[in-house]
Amino acid sequence: METNRTPMLELRDIYKSFGDVEVLKGISAKIDKSELLTFVGPSGCGKTTLLRIVGGFTTATSGQVILDGEDIGKLPPNMRNTKMVFQSYALFPHMNVRKNIGFGLKLKKWPKDKIDTRVEELLALVHMEGLGDRTIDRISGGQQQRVALARALALEPKVLLLDEPLSNLDANLRVVMRDEIRNIQERIGVTTIFVTHDQYEAMSISDRLLVLNDGVIQQIGSPIDIYERPANEFIAGFVGYVNFLEGTVDAVDEGTNTSYITTEYGKLELDHDQKEIKTGDRVLLVIRPETVSLSPSHGTERPNTFHGTVESQMYAGNLAKYTVKFGDQEMVVDHYNPMGSEKFSKNTKVKVTVPHAIHVLKRQEVQGSAVQN
Numbered sequence: 296m297e298t299n300r301t302p303m304l305e306l307r308d309i310y311k312s313f314g315d316v317e318v319l320k321g322i323s324a325k326i327d328k329s330e331l332l333t334f335v336g337p338s339g340c341g342k343t344t345l346l347r348i349v350g351g352f353t354t355a356t357s358g359q360v361i362l363d364g365e366d367i368g369k370l371p372p373n374m375r376n377t378k379m380v381f382q383s384y385a386l387f388p389h390m391n392v393r394k395n396i397g398f399g400l401k402l403k404k405w406p407k408d409k410i411d412t413r414v415e416e417l418l419a420l421v422h423m424e425g426l427g428d429r430t431i432d433r434i435s436g437g438q439q440q441r442v443a444l445a446r447a448l449a450l451e452p453k454v455l456l457l458d459e460p461l462s463n464l465d466a467n468l469r470v471v472m473r474d475e476i477r478n479i480q481e482r483i484g485v486t487t488i489f490v491t492h493d494q495y496e497a498m499s500i501s502d503r504l505l506v507l508n509d510g511v512i513q514q515i516g517s518p519i520d521i522y523e524r525p526a527n528e529f530i531a532g533f534v535g536y537v538n539f540l541e542g543t544v545d546a547v548d549e550g551t552n553t554s555y556i557t558t559e560y561g562k563l564e565l566d567h568d569q570k571e572i573k574t575g576d577r578v579l580l581v582i583r584p585e586t587v588s589l590s591p592s593h594g595t596e597r598p599n600t601f602h603g604t605v606e607s608q609m610y611a612g613n614l615a616k617y618t619v620k621f622g623d624q625e626m627v628v629d630h631y632n633p634m635g636s637e638k639f640s641k642n643t644k645v646k647v648t649v650p651h652a653i654h655v656l657k658r659q660e661v662q663g664s665a666v667q668n
């Protein structure tokens with residue numbers, strides 16, 4: 296949602312080309328104080344380039360970077376009040392942890408006793424007390440990540456920039472460090488931009504996500520916006536699986552807040568929460584597998600139900616996953632916590648019931664217009 300607050304950082308219409316190749320195509324975004332915003336998108340979409348433009352390691356072809364009201368677009372990295380943690384950490388291997396963390400403070404000619412106090416504070420912040428005298432080659436990958444973070448935070452930057460900070464860690468440590476980074480970020484309230492290509496990581500750590508594809512913002516929004524109110528087909532398919540079903544809006548009843556939709560396979564009655572959807576619109580229904588229920592084909596008729604046949608089923612204890620076919624349409628159904636409830640084997644005739652609250656995309660949005668929240 297757009298706010299009236301003064302943003303800590305504002306990107307205004309940023310374009311970037313390398314030679315003939317335009318990799319960023321008009322990026323505009325505002326980042327609030329203390330917010331953690333993640334740039335996420337497929338490999339090569341331009342997220343690192345955008346981060347480097349904020350940090351001053353790459354210059355935009357056009358556009359502005361405004362930090363706390365000041366245009367910093369022409370300043371070198373060390374003159375901006377931003378700090379970047381690189382994917383490689385870029386620590387000094389022969390120095391000990393304490394010297395690495397205090398390096399920037401020494402460059403700024405802080406007195407030794409002040410440096411010592413600040414370094415101790417930072418060691419405590421990143422849970423590295425007692426390890427200050429170790430050299431970098433004698434600490435683990437996760438600990439190196441903590442040192443890089445502490446070093447970046449030493450001078451209290453206005454914006455912390457994290458470029459795929461977890462990519463060198465194994466899967467379990469990734470989750471631990473992700474939670475720890477979020478915890479530290481929230482505790483000290485530093486405005487942060489996090490870059491990752493991992494949608495789940497982005498969803499788990501962010502206040503908001505800025506989703507890029509091919510140098511264009513597809514949507515800026517909270518994890519809930521991205522999952523439950525995707526702006527277009529790209530975003531709908533970006534996190535988790537989605538079933539798409541085409542339809543036409545036959546009528547909208549504002550009184551009961553209901554829209555009546557016809558699909559090739561039957562009629563649906565949906566909650567009408569998206570006021571931009573009007574009678575006559577061609578729409579694409581965004582149906583998440585976990586919101587669909589299955590029942591035996593006999594039994595009472597329920598609204599919003601299609602009749603189909605189980606094409607495949609998989610049971611994984613906490614989840615039973617089905618693919619049901621009706622006509623040319625396949626519908627994936629995830630039934631969580633299936634213990635004790637009815638199971639359906641292959642070729643069984645079933646009823647597939649979709650909920651009343653389904654997000655719909657107007658057909659022209661399907662082509663991928665950018666929407667910002």
Ligand code: ATP
Binds near residue numbers: 313337338339342345
């Ligand atoms: P990844 O997740 O793979 O790191 P990314 O989204 O961070 O991808 P960028 O590193 O920003 O993508 O690169 C965007 C595009 O710009 C890519 O096609 C890349 O090859 C190109 N690119 C990046 N840096 C340069 C450069 N210095 N010279 C030429 N092309 C570049």
